[in-house]
Amino acid sequence: MPSAATHLADVAQALSIRYNNRVYEMKARGEDVIVLSLGEAFFDIPLFSFAEMPMPESYHYNSSRGNPELRRQLAAYYGRRYGVAVNADTEILVTAGSKAAIHMSLMAILDPGDEVLVLEPAWVSYTEQVKLCHGVPVMVPIDETVFGLDRYVTARTKAIIVNNPNNPSGQVMTRAELEHLHALAERHDLFLLSDEAYSEFLLDDAFISCGALDPEKRHTLVCNSISKNHGMSGWRIGYVIASPALIAEVLKINQHLITCPPTILEHYLVRHFDAILEVTRPQIAEVVRKRGEMARYLESCGIGRLPGDATFYLFASIEPSTLGSEEFCTRLLEEHHVCAVPGIGYGTSCDRYIRISVGTESDERVKHGIRQVRRLIEATAPAPIHFRLEPAAAV
Template sequence: MQISQTVQNAHQALSIFINQMIYDLKHLGEDVTVLSLGESFFEMEMDDFSQLDLEKINHYSDSQGIPALRKKLAHYYQSRYRVTVNPDQELIISVGAKSLIYMAMLATLEPGDDVLIWEPAWLSYPEQAKLVHAKPRFIPYDLPVEQLDTLFTDKTRMVVLCNPNNPSGRVYNRAELQRIHTTCAQAGAWLLVDEVYSDFVLDEPFVSLGELVPDFNHLIIINSLSKNLGISGWRIGYAIGPEPLIAALLRINQHVITCTGTPLLHYCNHYFDKLVNRALPQVEAVMHRRKRIKGMLQELGLDEMAGSATFYHFVHLGDYPGNAFAFAAQLLLDHHISVVPGYAYGENVDRFIRISIGWESEERIWLALQSIKNVITGPAPDPRQLRQRLLALPSVLSNVGFKEVVDEGLQR
């Protein structure tokens, strides 16, 4: 039975793999402190769907996204980030930001093209590049932006940047962004900037690249309505860029998606202002929480990669004698605390773990951080015993490829 080698070469999403183990432990009645989820949980009321036009919401809708919601998103970018967007020619809505990143790569890259991805990098970027037959190459997280051009080759066709960064929380300033884009444009390469966490910034101004490059020359902006509104399961993302790019994305969307869920689009359009007004104060509360968690890390002597945004901390493992996967597995099995190993986010960040603060109470996070400190300073587990314990989990049956991920992680 033939399975594409391209697909086989793409790794599982490690964060989703970790979360599957959490679900299995919870099904067994275990209490797990979840610091691995890539979302923040807001209190969002459910407004009345009966106020929507049933003749519209039960059927297909515009493949580019309903015009009224596109107009609201364009206005949001203008009023909040000073970016002028033509909602008819420069914006498209689809099923989540993730699918649009993949479509953008599919629309702009040829087989064998190089994609430079700035570390720490959201774990789907390199795998999506592989799926479109491009070659992902990582930019070390500590490389000065002035040296970006030294990594370019005659095959470099795209640079991927997450700003604000998942998982570190770094926010790139105006001068850095301008320099990165100039380097790309001069080389004829696209700059794909993932601005999904644009609202999760508190202490420093967020600069959208769309403000610096108003004609979107060699620029693709990706964002998420559902992520920023605390309804990530609704899967509503959007892309902003030059008209030829949006036309290409629309062509792909027509053949792969048709349209984003019509009821969800009409709901978000009808209640847009209410959703934003409910979510943004909670976003701000999460960012204040992030500052308090940072204080906890400092109190415990836990180092992290510099950052001030998003609801993540990228924590260094110090002198822990094992690798990041062994650490995450030991923490989950012995202490029922879930984190994501750093190697999911690049080649040079294996000595980190991602901690998400968007779900658990601060009291439980504080207790978890103490356990993390104790595991870091304690002995490493026996890899063979750790493997046996992992393979005894129900995930072996519920997660295809579980054994392969375990073996790869422990052997790093």
């Protein structure tokens, strides 16, 4: 009997998706679960009219680069919002979600055995996508800074993955950090693959696109998503911005794997792009505000976290629990009906953390979930501990 490809044995399931699938199973049995694991915010978005969609054109294939008008809108958006000039004809490609955009970008730049620096905490799919492209992920531990990356570069290093703002910590890179990365890329002839899927999730203008510091796109690929910033994760629309030469390579891959993004959804976005952003931006501001409130609540409970002010995630410490993050999250789900994502999914140096998302539940349910985290930490600590807790939240 033939067997599966041997290299897949080293590729893990997406840990966040595995836990969310368990939530779906529990809910199907009628169980109430506080979901702090989903990587999306549940915005209230009206359904704009489909009546003006071009028919029968919307039933058929469209350009493998993406709808030309949508590309113009996305190029204008990056130029207006982040100061990144993008040629809509040659420097952008729209595909079925930013996850596919990142993977196809890696396929376009990696040869077998090439190394990719991945900074922890790292979104769960970076390492596995590098492996699927027959590359070698080189993990940079959580206590290392951007300014110490030189020591991880070897003759085989081909790229650095930049996640800005970071999922799961919410940290935003400074201009000095980005300038150092670009200098490193120039010095060692490396690509910077910048995942900017949470670029709208800030309350100020601290975010700087990686592309803004490489206007000629000599070594930068930027991936972004309609899923997060437009609150439309189920539509699976993402895009990549890069040099014309690299986009031409990604185009080949897109043609053979995807063909094109969903035609009718592209037409919908062409007609309602700005209107959707007008609806989601106030809600983005509200969820980031809520994140700040929950960060303060974590602190009031005596629970630490990694620094960061963006996105809708908190990377919370489970110290001094004796459990690893996966066992901790399994018990949290089974015993307390609260689902969070184990930190080990974001790198081996992150096993003392869990990711908490505040985008899908009410304030009170998120706080209740945090209190259950605290209870499990107390129950699994090597010695009795007493966290501080504001009186109104006592349980």
